[in-house]
Amino acid sequence: MKERYDFKTIEPKWQARWAEQNLYTAPDGGGKPKYYCLEMFPYPSGKLHMGHVRNYSIGDVVARYKAMQGFNVLHPMGWDAFGLPAENAAIKYGAVHPAQWTYENIAAMREQLKQLGISYDWDREVATCHPGYYQWTQWLFLLLYKRGLAYKKKAAVNWCPSCATVLANEQVKDGGCERCKTAVEKRELEQWFLKITAYADRLLKDLDKLPGWPDKVKIMQDNWIGRSEGAEITFTIDGLEESMTVFTTRPDTLFGVTYMALAPEHPLVEKLIAGKPQAAAVRALALSVRGQSDLARTATETEKIGLFTGAYGINPVNGEKVPIMAANYVLMEYGTGAVMAVPAHDQRDFEFARKYDLPMRVVIQPAGAELNPDTMTEAYVGAGLMVNSGSFNGMPDSEGIAAVIRYLEEKGWGRGLVNYRLRDWLISRQRYWGAPIPIIYCEQCGIVPVPDADLPVMLPMDVAFTPTGRSPLEDQAGFVNTVCPACGGPARRETDTMDTFMCSSWYYYRYTSPRDTEQPWDPASVRYWLPVDQYIGGVEHAILHLLYSRFFTKVLCDAGLVANEEPFTNLLTQGMVLKDGSKMSKSKGNVVSPEDIVAAYGADTARLFILFAAPPERDLEWSDQGVEGCYRFLNRVWRLVAPLSDSLAGLPLPASGKMPGVNGEMRRMTHVVIKRVTEDVGNRFNFNTAVSAIMELLNAMYQYKEVPELDRDPGVLKEAVETLLVLLAPFAPHITEELWSLTGHGGSVHRMPWPLYDPEAIQEDEVTIVVQINGKVRERLLAPAGAKPDELQELALGQEAIKLLIAGKQVVKVISVPDKLVNIVVK
């Protein structure tokens, strides 16, 4: 018997055997209930990092646990394989084609995943860059197009004039190009959008149908969608045949408008300033805000800048002329890109009005205080009665909102409206390495979708990656020039590709029938497997990826292609892996490579540590010594179990129920641990405390082995050993499998049913109760387990020591918690 377990031999041996036995293939159907366990698929960057190991270790515990619980488990893996880094690599290293780079990375990472021993059904692997996959991404784009959910409009992109290329937000650092530092410009391009706003209300309301999602994620999505009720109000413009429509959530303050503000890049601005002296200055402001992110523009520390346009708006309700400003704090993307300003009752308007000395009028008066516009130090945003508001005077503002909307609708000046912060989804990318948008432009017929039969629109492989100022696809005459499917005349292909979020919004459907060449998925398979029962991934995806996937699912459900309204029933958002308090990154030089850890300690140790070091939702601090500790633990398991060899075979397990003495204590521990691990893994996902409990079981077994052999019941030891291996199997699958076979068991430990605890075995006769007086611990006493509160109180008050302590005082109240404590409140 070896002192240490030989992971270098054991792990590859079992990985090969599991693959031969197809241990992880899941049939569509059968007698067992289904369970779809899914981890977010990785971008094939080249190497697995610790965040991946954490994600997939968590998923593997869930998948293996559910399989042992008797579920038919689908546990697939694939690759989110389109994206910027492959193209960057091609540009940087010249000779490497993004496809080659990507497929080589996939091969390397697949190998690493296999070395971790995760229970994937590799027959279902997908890669989004494979034509057999992106054919269906294109098909789904066309489905959206046919349903009126895809449209084109102008939108700005980041443009580096020096590199002559479009930049992703990530490639813009401090307003300059990441590579050459040149100031980034904005360029307006015709781009494709998906109408996710049409689903805003359902995406919001259906969050209530997701009790298995963390509240924080639901709150973030709720805020992201940003529903607000209010009114759209149209102001005419003095002396011009133009009008200006604003959105406000506070129509009750309409009489308090003292100026209006437009986003500087608003198309109306040009008409207002035409021929006026301030025209040049306003245009300069428009140019400067275009280069800024919304983030920078709306930050309160950013100075609010505004310029008078020279024009006046006319308030429909009182005919007042108010100046129209162009202001950097108004966003073109939100609402109508124009606001009515009520400085007395909106903080941003207040600050702006103070800075530019604009007038202020109080129209909501709180009870008890008299607001004075000259002495106010901040806007009053609370409740009150309407004043200075014509016929509405004296009305509470809460009623005023609806009343003003009714009035505006009667007069035709405006209407009640629900506005969302959510914007439509821009999917056009001026990039090569993505799924081509399957659209053809014909001089005669206009926009023509590629017929289903012509899919996929193949990405040409012979492409140069020298920046030319155009997307690489535009220089591919063979790709661009085509014939119109409708009239047969000459036509051009769309050269933009799709946002990779499109590819990742539906991959969990493809896993159900990944090799289907006739349709994106087999409807029967999807009906059987979906929705995903457990989805696991980084919290950084809490908004975009999860919202887009929910949107896709709702469209597919409306189209009758899937039966589920939501894609993911339960969601677990895992924290990051840190080293020395910050995220592992090459630039910080604090990266710990999973390869090195697996080579030095084996996959079981790496997985166990990462599950033990922190609860899954929290960030995890990497510790080399902590890894050592887990390795020691597995060796302790090995040294206890391996020498037993097949000495336990044939022994009967103890009968259920209570047992006296040391055997009873051992048996009690075994069953307490079954209970704790089952609750920690099954209900709470507290894998760290589950591992702790298994460690306690092992410690108890070592102590039990110290008991003279005559006093021990070998069946109790057998039960403890089997329990230890079965409970540990999802965490450390290789060593447990090896020990399972060493101790004379046939079959795989991963096919064992998850154990049930024996409630009688863990029952205690007596428990220690704490007696407190006025919340301070005064005495401990033994009480029958499960005693009722009344009985406990009687017992405590009957104690001589307690009687002495409370003598001469008045007992106000006695509180007792069964099996815990009695608190006596005295005066």
Add this chain to the structure above:
RNA sequence: GCCCGAGUGGCGGAAUGGUAGACGCAAAGGACUUAAAAUCCUUCGGGAGCAAUCCCGUGCCGGUUCGAGUCCGGCCUCGGGCACCA
């Protein structure tokens, strides 16, 4: 700035509103060994005490409660997201 989290020993963390610090790491002392490694045993929040034991202690300030690490209000610090990284 806006939205969402998290702060507990030397460290990672544990604790249905009920004995704060389970489990693990590190450290110190000891056993075994010619020696080292490995392994095993003991101690391990701070303070007082010979001891039984007592007092203090969960980022800060306040509140609710017989009782708060946990609930509520207000701060501070750190982290995630902010729409073309995925």
